[in-house]
Amino acid sequence: MADALIHPTAVIEPGATIGTGVRIGPFCVVGPRVRLDDGVELKSHVVVSGDTSIGEETTVFPFASIGEVPQDLKFRGEDVRLEIGARNRIREYVTMNPGTAGGGGLTRVGDDGLFMASSHVGHDCRIGDRVILANSVAIAGHCVLEDDVIVGGLSGVHQWVRIGRGAMIGAVTMVTADVIPYGLVQGPRGHLDGLNLVGLRRRxxxxxxxxxxxxxxxxxxxxxxxxxxxxxxxxxxxxxxxxxxxxxxxxxxxxxxxxxxx
Known part of the structure; x- marks a missing residue:
């Protein structure tokens, strides 16, 4: 815990690994199998549990729940993991679950993502780098979101769906099938609506x-x-x-x- 700044009301269970320069705010709970890499910040009232690692300089905002057991009725307490990369911004009330035995036992989140308030990453997902989930986006289990995907607010992604790199999902869209790279999808029941031109030009x-x-x-x-x-x-x-x-x-x-x- 070298150079870590931990509020006296935070609960850090024995066995947790705390990197250099970590900041843990009031009323946070960090479980015994958690690893927080250098420069991670938990603002306040954050729960990090399970076999969970959070990469350097990631910031987790109040009331997020990271690493709690997956929302899968088949889960029976197997040894599963959640790996979160570096420099992510995980906003208020976000939930991220570890994997399940039936899905390989691992949920992985890449680097430099923005997960806005109340978004959810389900069990066994693979989330790439620079992914943005807007407010209240729900990603079901076993999904793959490749690098630079953006999902608009209040959208849902059905389990086992893949979304290719650079694709954009408009707000209030239900995605029930795979989305090709650089595609633009929008509508209550999403259809491919051309290319993500804004994202392509930014790239x-x-x-x-x-x-x-x-x-x-x-x-x-x-x-x-x-x-x-x-x-x-x-x-x-x-x-x-x-x-x-x-x-x-x-x-x-x-x-x-x-x-x-x-």
Missing amino acids: GASRADIAALRDLLGALGRGSFRDAARQRADGSVTTMERDVLDFILGPSDRSFLAPRPE
Whole structure:
């Protein structure tokens, strides 16, 4: 606990590992198997439990519950983990659960994410780097969100769904199938609504990159995503097109969100 600043009302159970420069505010509870890396801050009234690690310089805001047992009726107290990366901002009332035996026993959250108030990361999820979950977003168990995904407020993601890198989900959307990289999804029952142009431009995508992705999206919309992807996979494609094709042809038994029928 070198150089850690711990409020006298906080409860740090024996066995917890506390890094250099950690700040733990009033009425926090840190369990015996928790590891807080250097520079982590728990504001106040934060509960971190289970076999949970939180990466350096992550800040957790009041009333978050991190590492409590998964919301899965099949869970019987197995040895499971939650790993959270560096420099995340975990806001008020956020919940993040560890894995389950049926899902590999691990929930992993990447670096530099923003998890806004009352958002939830379910058991056995894989959350990439620079992911943003807006207020009250619910990510069900076994989901994969790749790097740079943004999910708008009050949205839900069905269990086992994958969302590809750079995709954006609009507010108040229910996502029930896989979302291709760089896609834009919105609507009460989400449909693929083109490309996430704002995100692409922020990533420095050129006009040629965007034109190629639009052409690919048009080809995908004319039939089976997997059949169209196989036809293109052996040709000359851009790096971003390759991201989409590899995602579509990757291991998944779910369907894909498609453009809304005209």
